[in-house]
Amino acid sequence: MSTSDADLLCVTFNEDSTSLAIGRSCGYSLYSVNKAITDLTAIYNDQVYEDVIIVEHLYSSALVLIVSRQSPRKLRVHHFEKGKEMGTYSYSNNILAVKLNLSRVIVCLEESIHVHNIRTMKEVYTIKDMARNPQGLIALSSADTAYIAYPASSTSGQVDIFDTVNLCVAQSIAAHDAQLAALSLNTGGDLLATASSKGTVIRVFSLPSGDRLFEFRRGMARCATIHSLAFSQDSSYLCSSSNTQTVHVFKLPSISPEKSCATESSDDASNSYTSWVDYFSRTATHYLPSQMSDILQRETSFSTARLPFLSSFSAVALTKQVFLSKQKSSNQKSANSQRLTTEAHCGPAKAQTIKCIYWSPHKTVSYSVIGSPQLGVNVSW
Template sequence: MSSQNSPSLPAPGLEEMSGSVSPEIKEPKQYFVNFNQDNTSLSVASKSGYKLYSLNNADILEEIYSNGNEDCWIVERLFSSSLVTIVSNACKRKLKVCHFKRGTEICHYSYTHNICGLKLNRIRLVVCLEESLYIHNIRDMKVLHTIRDTPRNPNGLLALSIDVDNCFLAYPGSSTSGEIQIFDCVNLQAQTMIQAHQGPLATFAFSPCGTRIATASEKGTVIRIFSTFDATKLYEFRRGVKRCVTMSCLSFSLCGEYLCCSSNTETVHIFKMEDVGSKKKSTQETGWAGYFSLYLPGTVTKVFNQGRSFAAAHLPTFGCKNVLAISMVHKELRLFVATEEGALFVYTINKNGGDLPLFKTHQISSNDSEHHEMVPHASDPNPSTPHVDEGGILGSYAGIVKGNPMGQMSGTESEKFREMQAATESPPKSLFHFTDEHEYPPLTQNSE
């Protein structure tokens, strides 16, 4: 999730035209916020840099890394590793892959159009342009497949399963209806098509194992969960009946038992994956809903049969986009809500559900007086021209994405990417040593 609209500024010359000094207008804070794949860290980015925070302690927001010299638009971290992908505001056609612990740029790729969104897991990196998708092999960053002429997708809606055994990609199949395409990123072929809603999609998310996908339309009243294998509808939840909303985010817990959703309202809903079918049958046979279903229209009885939220959190603010994560922290199940205005709200989820108590509020920002600077890299004045800088610590690999380019790579760079390929094997080869078991990119500790 990211804010693509620049904050509004006073018109130039306004004071001279009015003949008086207008009051100072402060720009609203606008951040890109996103959780990593296992909900253990939070990325926060803006025009003044980016930061990574640990979520291992709900009481204290511990800073992992700070960079104050990057004009960032999108930042994605790969699990708990040292690999981050960055897209800047200054050049939205360029993707940089960096090792933030070493302060080095591993490679960069330039595309023919602006990057609207990107997702990555341990074997694939998917870059979304407005009308095309590029699937990279994360071991060497080669383009494995290109999906062209996709429906117009300026908001970069896409989802990538974090499970490499079910490595599925989801993207809108239509810009006018709620059709969603599921693509197999390992076998590089279409998996299935799901007609999820009548109206256009607003957001969707895979379950941790990749076997299910949750969807919501722009109307935002109903959330559905489908099988990614055969498009069977498994669950249907009703977020509300009073008003239509603008959906912001859907997110599964890592255990797959809970699904949370947020919108531009002040309420975050949490649904529990229970046997809704059995509960509906019991209600219809013995409850008052079953009696009235004989006389009420089908659309009304359908509302009775939809699952309701198990719990809800009420935010102190509303009207701005946010992202969600459910994570187990110190044996307590927590709901994290990060907003594009720079706030992180932490709620406690109890087994009985209901209204969730607010546990902690953190103010987050992407700039600070103290930060670790990335090694500067020569900018590419012409994104259509492949550029190789061999003067850096690791060198770089860049190519314009037209079809399936191979780019240009020096001998030193080839060696580094061979190391990347070897180290991303599971388990990695013994000659590579990491500061943690999931560290990426695959660089030896004593490499220079």
């Protein structure tokens, strides 16, 4: 899959990272990324809509929500299997973002958020008089909790959590000193990841309590622009992409699933050592200035992947667990591609797969699969 940068206007993964939606100057395209981790399978290609600046695909259904550059205040619901428009909805200002799950459609404007029932598209609530949100920064969890997270301030990193089921504010969190750059909610709606405009620190909070659980240092660069944050489906990993060439993967240890047989014995052997290191780290923070204490407690990514070129935008997704068969290492190189697989221990191994879409003003759009952080699989083209 490739297209010119001028032709591509937007790109998003769906809620469970099984499909990729691409908005173009002459329509939109849907691709399946679930059948095989290294393949993109075309689902649908539309050439009717023009200048599609927002496109959102509802899970594996035939419903797609579209906003065009010609009509930025109109939301169109398209059923691509029937080839018909199911409805058009108008708003008082330009639509900056659209999020949806099985119960809600969320439409974000610069100074208001509109909550719709997805079955009837009736507007059930409007969040008004909110802080200016010119980037349309918003995140939505699954239908069970249906939380939305959005900036509560245009100058600081305050985040409001709104319960779209009970229609009330669930929590307000002072996430960063600087204004927000990225937000992500996990599928269960009990974890929130945030990054500020400085881009050096990523924080994870528990919901609805608002307690800070983790703080990660993205890299050595003083400042970076975070483009995308994404949790894995089981909430054991968090990945990020930015205007640098590096995709970072962070492990969320307290909520990780049971470790595989390949790592159990080594983990048991190192538990004593790790607990002592953690103890001394926590103790030392009480005797250090607050800034030094925060730095000491920050963890770095346990896995990274490097993109082929600097991109003007990138979006990442962590898929459901896939199974990688046991195979020996192989390396095939050509002028434009490189494929690398790594032997998996203990038979078939569960692995998370990172999918990244990115583009640059002077290069074609590319799609990469950055495979198992545990096994080091890296496939890109």
